[in-house]
Amino acid sequence: MAKRMTSRLAPYLFVAPAILMVLVFLYLPILVSLALSFSDWNFIRPDARFVGLENYRAVLGDTNFHAALRNTGIYTLILAPLQVVIPLLLARLLVRLGKSRLANFYKSALFLPTIIAFSIAGATWLWLFNPLTGLFNIVLEAAGFAPQRWLEDPKLAIWSVSATVFWKTFGLNMLLFLAAFTAIPPELTEAARIDGARPARILWRIEVPLISPTLFFVIVTTVLGVMDDLLGAVDVMTGGGPIDATTNLLFYLWEKGLRFFQFGHAGATTMIIAALIGFITWAQFKLLERKVHYG
């Protein structure tokens, strides 16, 4: 009898630690964030007051928030297409080489920056971008061009940071595409090839539809990921400057809310960001998922 009780309970004992951790650390905080966003709670004045939409009004009316929101949009428009298209093309070329030793070398080398930390990537490119002694300006000047203020010029800085982030992130999508292309049976493209169709046409008309589930997954996760990708590199390279030119939403959350223990403000910022992310992901499902061909 006792034995039967334990065997019926056993599965729950196996899953309990995981479920508990996930509920306590990932689900519960969403509700608490929501509650906090309507209060003025901080460590200095512990008794929280209900302040209604005050925090939301403060965040939405803050010009730093506008800059962060606009920049996150610009970063996404710069980075997401690059992070999808270039890895896709690289993966397609790698597949052509098959399982050669050289192909393996290319694959590992191209993936290498993906495993290092954003802040370390940021420090490395900070050195390359240094206006006086950095390599980029030395090469530019040697070639007879004017040196650039890569990270100090507000117009250029967002591109310089994006280049760093791209370098550190494209490898993962490349591997995902590589797996998808490898899984395409060769006979599916053979006929078109014999008919003399150009490779670009085969890629666009036959192969891309065949990998559309992966493509969809990559697009959704890449757009979601841009925001997370920005903090480490931005923090080391520019600190969000010059004059908010490279700031973004995550950076804003830290600078304006958490750093000064303004939990109501931070809670409202979190909920606004989460709502935005939720909406964008939903929109992508609406717009793109119809075009995906599963199996």
Add this chain to the structure above:
Amino acid sequence: MARQRRFSGLAIHIVLALATGLTLFPMLWMLTTAFTPNEQVLSRAIRFWPEEPTLDNFRTAFARHPVGLWLWNALVVSVLVTAGKLAISVPAAFAFARMEFRGRDTLFWIIVATLTFPSIIGIVPTFIAVVKLGWYDTLTGVIVPSIPFIGFYVFYLRQSFRALPADMFEAARLDKAGMFKQMWRIALPNVKPALAAVTVLSFLGAWNIYFWSLLILESPERKTITIGIKVFSDVEASNQQWGPLMAVALLGILPVVALFFAAQRTMLEAFAPGAGGKG
């Protein structure tokens, strides 16, 4: 026709070699700078390898900042986060794959759905909880809240456990071995590649944690390398200490690069079609 084929083969190699060169170059530059005396680093000469390689930059770096502690702290965080993730996701994945119980699918999706959560969603309350528990400025404060991000691991390990044939467990069942024993003795030894992939992914992820360490770790000697390098760069870049900064960067990527090469095959194949996820 054959000629055209060969040409396009060559073109592919040219494009890939160029892309590979561009990708590796910043790392090569980091390596060269790290071993070049700092006076020469600032001389604006382009050298792809130092004429007289030196360890001076490493000495300077260690003398000015607790770089050794930063590396040690990152190691402690990575090992314990990985151990914690494995300890909770392996039994859960095993139960989801090989046991029948009420609510199984719901519980499974409760865990996997967290994959779609924006990473920031719980940051504010978790931060408050960490402070209340007295874990502010401690490694525990970084480690514990990093463990629950297991959606991908549970999903991926469940696939591996599911792929094991049922008769593998038949003998154990006749022996009346408990489920724990079946998991430990039979299932685990047969999913070693999946375990290795999960371990490596988790270690890499934990080593590179940034935002959370930035929030929690305050004292210089408690920081991990990823946020330590930010301190180092803020202070030393304005002193033109680029040699020492690149020495710190090199030390910061060395463990993950070594791990990557050791587990390369597992890593690159961990991303099977359809099971792709962002760790």
